[in-house]
Amino acid sequence: MRNLSKIAIRNLLRYKRRTLLTASLVTIGVIFVLLFISISGSFKNMMVGQMTDSMLGHLEVHRKGYLASIDNLPLNLNLKLQAYQKLEGILKKEPEVEAFSPRIKFGGMFSTFVETTNVRLNGVYTDAEFKTVPLLTSRIIKGAKTLNKGEILIPDLLAAGMKVNVGDTVVVIATNKDGSINGKQFKVAGVLESITGPGGRDGYIHFEDAMAVLRMEEMEVSEVAIRLKDFGQLHAFSDKLERLLSGEVNKQGKPIYEVSTWEKLSPFYNVARMIDAMAFFIKLMLIAVVLVSIMNVMIMAVYERIREIGTIAAIGTRPGKILSMFVLEGLFLGTMGALAGDLIGGVIILILNRVGITFDFGRQTGLVLSATIAPFDVLMISIIVIFISVVASLQPAFKASRMEPIKALRHV
Amino acid sequence: MGLVVAENITKVYSVVATKVSKDYQSGEIAIRALNEVSFEIEPASFVSFVGPSGSGKTTLLNLIGCLDKPTKGKLKVAGTDVLHLDRKQSASFRGNNIGFIFQDFNLIPVLTVYENIEYPLLMVQNIPGGERKKRILTMLDAVGMIDQKDKYPDQISGGQKQRVAIARALVTNPKLVLADEPTANLDHKTAFLVLESMKKMRNEFQTTFIFSTHDQKIVGEAEIIYNLEDGELVGKQVKGGKTNA
Ligand SMILES: Nc1ncnc2c1ncn2[C@@H]1O[C@H](COP(=O)(O)OP(=O)(O)O)[C@@H](O)[C@H]1O
Ligand SMILES: [Mg+2]
Numbered sequence: 001m002r003n004l005s006k007i008a009i010r011n012l013l014r015y016k017r018r019t020l021l022t023a024s025l026v027t028i029g030v031i032f033v034l035l036f037i038s039i040s041g042s043f044k045n046m047m048v049g050q051m052t053d054s055m056l057g058h059l060e061v062h063r064k065g066y067l068a069s070i071d072n073l074p075l076n077l078n079l080k081l082q083a084y085q086k087l088e089g090i091l092k093k094e095p096e097v098e099a100f101s102p103r104i105k106f107g108g109m110f111s112t113f114v115e116t117t118n119v120r121l122n123g124v125y126t127d128a129e130f131k132t133v134p135l136l137t138s139r140i141i142k143g144a145k146t147l148n149k150g151e152i153l154i155p156d157l158l159a160a161g162m163k164v165n166v167g168d169t170v171v172v173i174a175t176n177k178d179g180s181i182n183g184k185q186f187k188v189a190g191v192l193e194s195i196t197g198p199g200g201r202d203g204y205i206h207f208e209d210a211m212a213v214l215r216m217e218e219m220e221v222s223e224v225a226i227r228l229k230d231f232g233q234l235h236a237f238s239d240k241l242e243r244l245l246s247g248e249v250n251k252q253g254k255p256i257y258e259v260s261t262w263e264k265l266s267p268f269y270n271v272a273r274m275i276d277a278m279a280f281f282i283k284l285m286l287i288a289v290v291l292v293s294i295m296n297v298m299i300m301a302v303y304e305r306i307r308e309i310g311t312i313a314a315i316g317t318r319p320g321k322i323l324s325m326f327v328l329e330g331l332f333l334g335t336m337g338a339l340a341g342d343l344i345g346g347v348i349i350l351i352l353n354r355v356g357i358t359f360d361f362g363r364q365t366g367l368v369l370s371a372t373i374a375p376f377d378v379l380m381i382s383i384i385v386i387f388i389s390v391v392a393s394l395q396p397a398f399k400a401s402r403m404e405p406i407k408a409l410r411h412v
Numbered sequence: 413m414g415l416v417v418a419e420n421i422t423k424v425y426s427v428v429a430t431k432v433s434k435d436y437q438s439g440e441i442a443i444r445a446l447n448e449v450s451f452e453i454e455p456a457s458f459v460s461f462v463g464p465s466g467s468g469k470t471t472l473l474n475l476i477g478c479l480d481k482p483t484k485g486k487l488k489v490a491g492t493d494v495l496h497l498d499r500k501q502s503a504s505f506r507g508n509n510i511g512f513i514f515q516d517f518n519l520i521p522v523l524t525v526y527e528n529i530e531y532p533l534l535m536v537q538n539i540p541g542g543e544r545k546k547r548i549l550t551m552l553d554a555v556g557m558i559d560q561k562d563k564y565p566d567q568i569s570g571g572q573k574q575r576v577a578i579a580r581a582l583v584t585n586p587k588l589v590l591a592d593e594p595t596a597n598l599d600h601k602t603a604f605l606v607l608e609s610m611k612k613m614r615n616e617f618q619t620t621f622i623f624s625t626h627d628q629k630i631v632g633e634a635e636i637i638y639n640l641e642d643g644e645l646v647g648k649q650v651k652g653g654k655t656n657a
Contacts, residue, residue, distance in 0.1 A: 007523070316503050
C-alpha cells in the first residue's frame with residue numbers, strides 16, 4: 001500500500017499544474033460550501049434563537065382550538081385553572097424543561113388620556129417569563145429591565161406613535177369574555193424593541209394585572225411557553241409531552257391540550273427550511289464539481305499512461321494493484337483539495353467573525369452574525385468529497401486495470 | 413540407448429513450440445502472422461529471432477511471453493503449458509518466470525533507477541526488505557549502474573536505460589528473459605554494449621535470453637539464430653556449428 005501510494009503521489013506531482021488546478025477546483029468548491037453552510041446556518045440559528053428566546057419559547061401549549069383563532073386572542077378558549085394545574089404538574093416533573101411561563105393574551109385599548117389606540121397584551125409572571133424567553137430583557141431599550149405589578153412594557157412603535165415615555169401613566173381598557181368593559185392605570189416601566197414575527201409588537205403587563213383587567217376570579221391561561229434545557233431535544237420532548245397530555249380529554253372525548261413547537265408558530269420556519277434546501281443543493285453542486293473534475297483528470301491520466309500501464313501489466317502487476325494505483329491517485333487528489341478547502345474555509349470563517357458581518361432582519365438592524373460551523377459538518381463534507389473522488393476514479397482505474405498488455409504496449 | 417531416451421524425456425526446455433500459428437483478425441479477413449512454427453530452446457541459451465519488419469518476431473515473443481495466446485499449436489514455457497492460463501494466472505506466471513526488456517526501455521518515469529529495479533520485487537513478488545536490497549545491489553553492480561541508482565530515467569542515456577531494464581528483468585530470477593528489438597533505439601556502439609551486458613548476465617545467472625532483431629549487424633552476437641520470414645521459420649544457425657535450412 002505504501003508503495004502504491006508513493007507511485008500515486010509521484011504521478012500527481014508529475015503533472016503539477018494540472019494537479020494543482022484540479023485540487024483548486026475541489027478546494028474552491030469546499031470553501032464555498034463551508035462558507036454557505038456556516039453563514040446561512042448561523043443566520044438561521046440566530047433567527048430561530050431570536051424567535052424562540054425573545055417571544056415564543058421553544059414550544060407552547062394551548063387549549064385545543066386556540067391556535068386556529070389565535071389572531072383574535074379568544075378569551076373563551078383559555079385553559080381553565082384545573083387544566084393549567086395539571087399541565088404545570090407535568091412540566092415541573094419533566095427534567096428536560098428549563099422553564100415555563102403561563103400567559104394571558106388579550107387585545108384592548110391603550111389610552112394616554114389624550115389619544116387612544118389598540119394594543120395586544122401579554123399578562124405574565126415576570127420571573128417565569130424572563131426565564132422562558134431570556135432575550136426579552138434585551139429587547140427593553142428604555143427603562144428598567146423589570147416588570148412589577150402596576151407596570152407595563154410597551155412596544156417602541158406604540159411609544160413613538162403615542163409619544164409615551166418611561167414613567168408616564170397610561171390606561172388599558174379591555175372587554176372580558178362576558179362582554180363587560182374594565183380599565184386599569186399602568187405606569188410605563190419600559191419600551192420594547194419591536195421584532196419581526198408573531199407577538200413581536202405586543203406589550204407586557206403582570207399576570208395578576210391582566211386577571212384584574214379581565215375581571216377573572218380564577219386563573220386562566222391562554223398559552224404556556226416552555227423553554228428546554230437542550231434545544232436539540234425539541235421534537236423528542238414535544239412528542240413526549242403530547243403523549244403525556246393525550247390522556248386528558250373533555251366530556252366529548254376530544255383532547256384538551258394542543259402542543260406546538262416554534263416551527264408551527266412562526267412563519268420563519270419556512271425560511272429556515274428554504275435555507276436547508278439551498279444548503280442541500282449547494283452540496284449536490286459540490287459533488288458534481290468534484291465528480292466531473294476528478295473523473296476528467298483521471299481519464300486523462302490513464303490515457304497518457306497507457307504504455308506505462310502496458311509495461312507494468314506485462315511485468316506481472318495484478319489488475320487489482322493497477323486499479324488501486326489509480327484510485328489512490330484520485331483519492332489523494334480529492335483529499336488534498338478537501339483539506340485545503342477546510343483550512344482556507346476555516347480561516348475565512350475566522351476572519352469573517354473578526355470583522356463581524358452585520359445585517360438587518362425586519363425592523364432589527366445591525367444584527368452581528370457569528371458564523372460558526374460544526375466540526376461534524378466539516379468532517380461530513382470532507383468525507384463526501386473524498387468518497388466522490390474515489391467514485392470518480394473507479395471507472396478510469398478499472399479501465400486501466402483491464403487493459404490488454406500487448407495493446408497497451410503498442411499504443412503510441 | 414535406453415539412457416539417451418531417458419535423457420530426452422526428462423530434459424526441461426525453456427521453450428517448446430509445436431506447430432504454433434497465430435492469426436490476427438483484421439475486419440473480415442484473418443492475417444496469419446505465424447504459420448506452424450516449431451522449435452525448442454534449451455536453458456541458458458542466448459537465442460535470437462531475426463527477420464525483416466512484419467515477419468512475426470513480436471508476435472512470437474508475445475506468445476512466448478504469455479502476453480497473447482496462439483491460435484493453433486502447442487506451447488510450453490518453462491515447463492508450463494501456457495495455453496490455458498487465464499488473465500490472473502498469466503500475470504503471475506509472467507511475474508514469476510519471465511523478464512521483459514522492451515525496445516523503448518519502458519522504465520517507470522516516476523521511479524528512480526533503484527526503484528525501477530525494485531518494482532517487480534515489491535509489486536509483483538513481495539520479496540522482503542533485506543533480501544530485496546541485496547538483490548537490487550547485485551543487479552545494479554552487474555549492469556554497472558550503481559552510481560546512477562538515485563537518478564530518474566530522464567536523467568540517464570538510452571544505453572543506461574536499457575541496462576537498468578536488463579537489471580529489472582533479471583532481478584526476479586526469471587527462467588527466461590524476452591527482449592523484443594532491445595537495441596533498435598540505440599546506436600551501434602551502445603547496442604553492442606547492451607548485448608554484452610545481456611550475455612554477461614546470462615553467464616552469471618544462467619538465464620535463457622531470447623531477443624529479436626532485424627539488424628543484421630548485431631545478429632552475430634546471438635549463439636543460436638532463428639530466421640523468420642512471413643511468419644515462417646526458414647532457418648536456424650548455431651554459432652560455431654552448422655546451418656540448417
Ligand atoms: N494486432 C494486430 N492486428 C492485426 N495484424 C497484426 C497485429 N499485430 C501484428 N500484425 C501483423 O502480423 C504480422 C507480424 O507482425 P509482427 O509480429 O509485429 O512483426 P515484426 O515484429 O517482425 O515486425 C504483420 O503482418 C503485422 O501487420
Ligand atoms: Mg516487432
